Amino acid sequence: MATTALCLALLPLRQSSAATAVGLHPGPMSRTEAFARAEMLTALGRKIFSDPSLSASGLQACASCHDPSHAFSPASAMPVEMGGEHGDQPGLRAVPTLRYLQSVPAFTEHYYDSEDEGDESVDNGPTGGLTWDGRVDHGADQAKIPLLSPFEMGNKDAAEVVAKLRKAAYADDIKAAFGATVFDNPKDAFDAAAEALATFEQSGPDFYPYSSRYDAFLAGKATLTAQELHGRQLFEDPAKGNCSSCHLSEPANDGEPPQFSDFGFLGLAAPRNMAIPANSDPNYHDLGLCGPQRTDFAGRSEYCGLFRTPTLRNVSLKKSFFHNGYFHSLRDVVSFYATRDSDPGRWYPKNSDGTVRRYDDLPQAYWDNLNQDPPFGRKPGDAPALTDPEIDDIVAFLGTLTDADLQSDATGH
Ligand code: HEC
Ligand code: HEC
Numbered sequence: 378m379a380t381t382a383l384c385l386a387l388l389p390l391r392q393s394s395a396a397t398a399v400g401l402h403p404g405p406m407s408r409t410e411a412f413a414r415a416e417m418l419t420a421l422g423r424k425i426f427s428d429p430s431l432s433a434s435g436l437q438a439c440a441s442c443h444d445p446s447h448a449f450s451p452a453s454a455m456p457v458e459m460g461g462e463h464g465d466q467p468g469l470r471a472v473p474t475l476r477y478l479q480s481v482p483a484f485t486e487h488y489y490d491s492e493d494e495g496d497e498s499v500d501n502g503p504t505g506g507l508t509w510d511g512r513v514d515h516g517a518d519q520a521k522i523p524l525l526s527p528f529e530m531g532n533k534d535a536a537e538v539v540a541k542l543r544k545a546a547y548a549d550d551i552k553a554a555f556g557a558t559v560f561d562n563p564k565d566a567f568d569a570a571a572e573a574l575a576t577f578e579q580s581g582p583d584f585y586p587y588s589s590r591y592d593a594f595l596a597g598k599a600t601l602t603a604q605e606l607h608g609r610q611l612f613e614d615p616a617k618g619n620c621s622s623c624h625l626s627e628p629a630n631d632g633e634p635p636q637f638s639d640f641g642f643l644g645l646a647a648p649r650n651m652a653i654p655a656n657s658d659p660n661y662h663d664l665g666l667c668g669p670q671r672t673d674f675a676g677r678s679e680y681c682g683l684f685r686t687p688t689l690r691n692v693s694l695k696k697s698f699f700h701n702g703y704f705h706s707l708r709d710v711v712s713f714y715a716t717r718d719s720d721p722g723r724w725y726p727k728n729s730d731g732t733v734r735r736y737d738d739l740p741q742a743y744w745d746n747l748n749q750d751p752p753f754g755r756k757p758g759d760a761p762a763l764t765d766p767e768i769d770d771i772v773a774f775l776g777t778l779t780d781a782d783l784q785s786d787a788t789g790h
Contacts, residue, residue, distance in 0.1 A: 415576055417554050422577025424547045425570055431524065431541050433462040433531030439523065439574070442472045445583070448691035448783055449475035456652050456702025459528075466528035467654045469663060469670065470509055471702035474695070475578060476780070477688040479585050480633075481640050484511040488641070503642040503666060509684045509700040511642065512671040516575030517568070524571075535567035542570055587634045588781035589690065595628060595635075601777060608774025611767050618714070618763060618771055619751040623686045637689040637778065642666050644682035644747045646717065648724050649738035650703040662740060663701065681743040690778045701738070711771050715763035719755040 406414065425431065427440040442458045443449040450472060451458060457468035482488070484506025489497050505511055507519045523529035524538050532538045542551060543560055552559055555569040578584055593599035601609070613621040621627070624637045642665070655661050663670070666680035674680045684700045698704040704713065716723055722733045736744055747753075752762030763771070 414554075415579075417550075418573045418576035419580045421547060421550045421554055422573035422575070423580075423583075424545075424550070425542075425574055426577055428545060428547075430545065431530060431532075431538060432460075433533075433537075434460075434464050436464060437530055439520075439530075442523075442529075443475050446783070448694050448780065449584075450691070450695050451697075454696035454705060456650055456697045460523075460526065461528050461531040466531070468528050469653065469655055470700050471697045473509065473687055474691055476584050477636055477638075477690050478507065478516075479579055479581075480636050481505055481507060483514040490639070501639070501641055503680065503683065505640045506685065508670075510665045510671040511685050512673075516578045517571040520571040520574040521567070536563040538570065539563040539566040542566055586780050586782065589778050591777040592634055594777070602773070604770050604773045605777050606774075607767075608770035608772070611763065611771050612774055616751060617767065618711075620714075620771070622750070624689050638686045641686050642680070642683035643686060644684075644739070644743070645699070645753075646682070646736040646739055646747050647699040647701055647703050647713075648726075650701040653701060656701075656738075662738065664739075664743070665700065678743060679746060682739045682746045689775060691780055691783060693776045693779050694783060707772050707775060708768060711763070711768045714752045715761040715768060718749075718753050719757060719759040719761050721757060 425439075426443075427438050427445075429436050429438040429441065431438065437460055442451050442460075444452045446452070456471055458472055460466050460468060482505035484504070486503050488501040488504035489499065490501055503511070505514075507513050507516070508522075513519045513522065521535075525532055525534065532541075539560065542548060543566070545551075548560075551566065551569055551573075554573070555565070558565075559569055560566050590599050590601070594601050609626070611617045612624075613626055615622065623639055623641060623643065625635045625639050626637060627635055629635070644665075649656055651657070655663075664681040665671070665684040666674055667677050667683075668675045692698075693707060695707075696705060698707070698710045704710045713724055721735045725737050726734050728734055736747065739747070755762065
């Protein structure tokens with residue numbers, strides 16, 4: 378069936394080049410063997426994920442930035458985290474949640490969605506891939522980025538990571554899973570650790586429990602308040618929030634619960650965040666899909682300013698929003714959608730002559746790339762797309778997307 382094939386093709390975290398590189402699968406495995414292996418790698422990946430000794434500082438684990446008790450988003454409210462050997466190198470982007478990445482499709486420039494109102498011929502444009510700019514497809518490849526990034530875990534190379542893995546309390550677990558000779562070649566051991574991390578990131582109970590009140594509501598097992606229901610209606614109304622045109626909120630045709638993202642790339646023109654040290658250079662712009670962190674689309678001007686749509690599941694737990702962490706409250710984010718174009722002076726800085734520096738984080742040459750569909754596309758002075766009470770209702774609806782294991786954090790207890 379087309380849908381099944383599509384689903385299998387869409388799971389970058391579930392496949393890994395490391396599988397073959399390390400010779401993980403000496404022969405065909407039975408379902409039981411495959412399951413047992415996944416369990417073993419998940420347990421190992423969990424240990425690696427929270428091991429600070431794998432960083433140059435000895436203080437930073439994956440879990441330091443991706444805190445399991447905050448849906449694998451940071452516990453801190455800083456727009457970007459610090460890293461590196463002395464913990465003093467600032468990052469360039471806000472830390473995303475790691476929940477609900479299991480259905481991010483591999484990156485493609487032309488995405489045709491079989492669920493798109495029954496029309497498979499619509500090209501949805503660039504879609505998918507991991508990170509804000511979709512520059513890597515597989516969880517195992519992604520994991521190597523922070524291990525080696527000078528502003529994250531800060532190791533010089535794979536050998537430096539492997540020297541630490543060799544000394545780790547779980548070194549024998551790595552051998553048990555990948556063979557006694559896995560440490561003979563640094564590349565094999567590095568791939569093995571990345572593979573275990575990627576497998577851990579596919580663990581359903583940890584990463585995609587679908588246990589929110591909204592999931593219970595969709596299953597007919599819970600009710601939402603009148604305010605939450607109204608927020609949902611505004612979220613889905615094409616003439617109001619129009620949010621669900623990108624942050625999908627209804628189950629797919631095959632019954633899969635909604636991911637609250639279509640993983641497409643859009644330009645929304647978040648205000649420039651001067652709290653990110655890199656932005657003190659007026660010539661530095663994080664242009665997302667066209668670079669500079671992603672390099673294969675340098676010069677593709679039609680891609681400048683576009684970032685991958687994040688899931689909104691567990692978004693109430695976040696403390697910084699958008700790729701540059703500019704916003705610190707969900708209400709501000711929704712207000713920005715409602716008034717970006719009707720009241721730009723509320724969001725963007727002013728020039729000395731009082732004129733507003735609209736879209737101040739994106740050079741004007743790329744403004745055509747910005748999304749102008751509702752709730753955007755109004756003129757200064759127009760009524761906002763959403764009233765204040767409507768914004769409150771949408772924020773209340775977003776609160777229903779917090780998974781059960783995190784709900785006490787959501788209420789601030
Ligand atoms: C210093 C903070 C920091 C540390 C430590 C860190 N990350 Fe991240 N992580 C980030 C940031 C920031 C991004 C977004 C990067 C980008 O868009 O370029 C990210 C992105 C990701 C993504 C992609 C998420 C998405 O939405 O596509 C995954 C998966 C991930 N990290 C896993 C890990 C793993 C595994 C480790 C440990 C080996 C780790 N991270 C360590 C900050 C961190
Ligand atoms: C045209 C597609 C599109 C529409 C419509 C849309 N969003 Fe988004 N949303 C995005 C993209 C893309 C981002 C990331 C932008 C960035 O970081 O620069 C985002 C980011 C967000 C974030 C921040 C999440 C995070 O983890 O930082 C929230 C909250 C959000 N959207 C809520 C909404 C709400 C509420 C609406 C309706 C009022 C809405 N969105 C409409 C595409 C869309």
